Amino acid sequence: MMIFTSLLLLLATSAHGQTVYDAAHNITAITGTWSSGSQNVVTGAGFATPSQEAFTYPKTTGMSYSFTDDGYYEIARYRMTSNGTVPTCITGVMNWSHGTYVLAANGSIVMTPFGDGYQQIQDPCAAISNFIENYNYTELYILWNIYQDPVKGYTLQLYQYDGTPLPPQYLISTSPNMLPTQALRNVSTTTTTTTTVQNAAVVNANAGERRWEAASVTGLLTVISGFGLVSLLL
Numbered sequence: 001m002m003i004f005t006s007l008l009l010l011l012a013t014s015a016h017g018q019t020v021y022d023a024a025h026n027i028t029a030i031t032g033t034w035s036s037g038s039q040n041v042v043t044g045a046g047f048a049t050p051s052q053e054a055f056t057y058p059k060t061t062g063m064s065y066s067f068t069d070d071g072y073y074e075i076a077r078y079r080m081t082s083n084g085t086v087p088t089c090i091t092g093v094m095n096w097s098h099g100t101y102v103l104a105a106n107g108s109i110v111m112t113p114f115g116d117g118y119q120q121i122q123d124p125c126a127a128i129s130n131f132i133e134n135y136n137y138t139e140l141y142i143l144w145n146i147y148q149d150p151v152k153g154y155t156l157q158l159y160q161y162d163g164t165p166l167p168p169q170y171l172i173s174t175s176p177n178m179l180p181t182q183a184l185r186n187v188s189t190t191t192t193t194t195t196t197v198q199n200a201a202v203v204n205a206n207a208g209e210r211r212w213e214a215a216s217v218t219g220l221l222t223v224i225s226g227f228g229l230v231s232l233l234l
């Protein structure tokens with residue numbers, strides 16, 4: 001617990017030199033649509049078509065989070081991962097989910113999906129090179145803050161359950177661009193693997209590389225130890 005508290009303090013003081021809990025560091029509401037990098041990944045109908053388990057591929061990788069002011073969220077993510085051992089094997093993952101979120105008093109955000117999320121994995125070097133699977137993970141972000149970037153404007157910084165920061169996301173719309181906030185496809189509960197991202201061992205054992213992996217804060221290069229993965233992501 002002491003280590004964890006220290007981690008929190010470190011994060012709280014390192015992100016932008018000051019605490020992230022007070023109003024001064026959440027300078028606008030989280031409500032709206034946020035997008036990383038070149039902002040080609042955006043939640044809503046332009047990304048996922050759940051009724052067909054389909055995706056529209058954006059021009060570049062990245063991620064987008066949307067939040068309503070009455071407790072709904074949606075996430076759109078597109079990443080490419082190259083296998084460190086076989087650099088020509090680039091795996092692409094498109095990932096979509098939505099559900100309800102809670103801004104907890106301890107500074108974290110808990111996002112609980114409706115259960116209709118899914119992802120598409122394309123790996124030209126794998127035995128099955130293209131498949132779609134359910135994605136139903138509760139996601140815990142232990143810290144978040146919103147600050148003003150001099151160039152990009154309002155910027156949302158989320159920290160994953162293990163303290164890893166996501167790439168900064170910029171506010172592209174104060175009204176959230178989202179699909180309807182209800183389950184949008186039928187999913188058989190018996191075939192869905194569910195767990196929470198808090199239990200990394202279970203996640204890794206169950207899903208191996210399939211779970212959405214953290215991106216680095218710079219978004220350039222992350223070596224995920226134990227998997228020999230090099231993650232390239234904006």
Ligand SMILES: *[C@@H]1O[C@H](CO)[C@@H](O)[C@H](O)[C@H]1NC(C)=O
Pocket residue numbers: 083084085086209227228229
């Ligand atoms: C990378 O490629 C090697 C050789 O094909 C394979 O054994 C290994 O499992 C791959 N790693 C990942 C994370 O896909």
Ligand SMILES: *[C@@H]1O[C@H](CO)[C@@H](O)[C@H](O)[C@H]1NC(C)=O
Pocket residue numbers: 104105106107108110140
């Ligand atoms: C903060 O609150 C959330 C929601 O209650 C909980 O899941 C999380 O474990 C808490 N984090 C800490 C560090 O206590």
Ligand SMILES: *[C@@H]1O[C@H](CO)[C@@H](O)[C@H](O)[C@H]1NC(C)=O
Pocket residue numbers: 114115116136187188189190192194195
């Ligand atoms: C999604 O996960 C939750 C929590 O584990 C579970 O209650 C729910 O049944 C799952 N939904 C589906 C469609 O599997």
